[in-house]
Amino acid sequence: MSSHQPFSTQGGAPLRIGDAARASGVSAANIRYYEREGLLPDPVRGDNDYRLYAPADVHRLRFIRQCRAMDMSRDEVRTLLDLDLNDKADCATARAALDAHLGHVRQRLAELRTLEQDLLALRNRCDGSDDHCHIIEALHQRADQPVAPAETHAGPHRHV
Numbered sequence: 001m002s003s004h005q006p007f008s009t010q011g012g013a014p015l016r017i018g019d020a021a022r023a024s025g026v027s028a029a030n031i032r033y034y035e036r037e038g039l040l041p042d043p044v045r046g047d048n049d050y051r052l053y054a055p056a057d058v059h060r061l062r063f064i065r066q067c068r069a070m071d072m073s074r075d076e077v078r079t080l081l082d083l084d085l086n087d088k089a090d091c092a093t094a095r096a097a098l099d100a101h102l103g104h105v106r107q108r109l110a111e112l113r114t115l116e117q118d119l120l121a122l123r124n125r126c127d128g129s130d131d132h133c134h135i136i137e138a139l140h141q142r143a144d145q146p147v148a149p150a151e152t153h154a155g156p157h158r159h160v
Contacts, residue, residue: 014044014052024061031061037074039064039081071108076101 021028031053034040040060043051053061060081067077079097083090126134 012055014046014054015058017043017051017053020051020053020058020061023058024065026061026065034061034064039074039077070101071105072101 015023017028017031020026021031024031026034031040031051035042040057043053043057046052063081064077067080072080076097080094083094085091122135122138125138
C-alpha cells in the first residue's frame, strides 16, 4: 500500500472484512475483488485466518469507492491511488487522468444523446391506436437484420 495517505493515520483496532465493508461502504465481495485486482494490498491475516484491515485500508476503500462512483475504470483508479498528493508532478498526472476520464464521459454522453433520440423515434412510431404495435414491429425488423462484426461485442446501448 502506498504511504501517500495522510488522512488515515488514526489508530484503531484492525477490522474484519464485514466491519471494513460497513466502514467503507464497499461490499465484502468487492473488497476481495479489489485485492485480486491489486487495488488493495493483501490483508494481514489473524491467527484464525480472518482478513484484518487497518484504518488506512478503509480510507483506501473509500477512495476507490468514490472513484468508481465517478465511473472511473480500475486502471484510472490505480493511477490515482499511486499518486502522492504532496508531489507537484503527481498533480499534473492526476489532472491528465481526470481530463482523459472527462473525454470518456463526454463520449458516453454523446452516445446517450444518440440513444435518447433513437428511443424517442421508436416510441413515436406507435400511439397504441392501431391494430398492432409499431414499436414491437420495428424491434422485430431490427432483429431480422444481420449483426455487423463490430456490433457483436458492443455494450448494451449499441445503436444500429
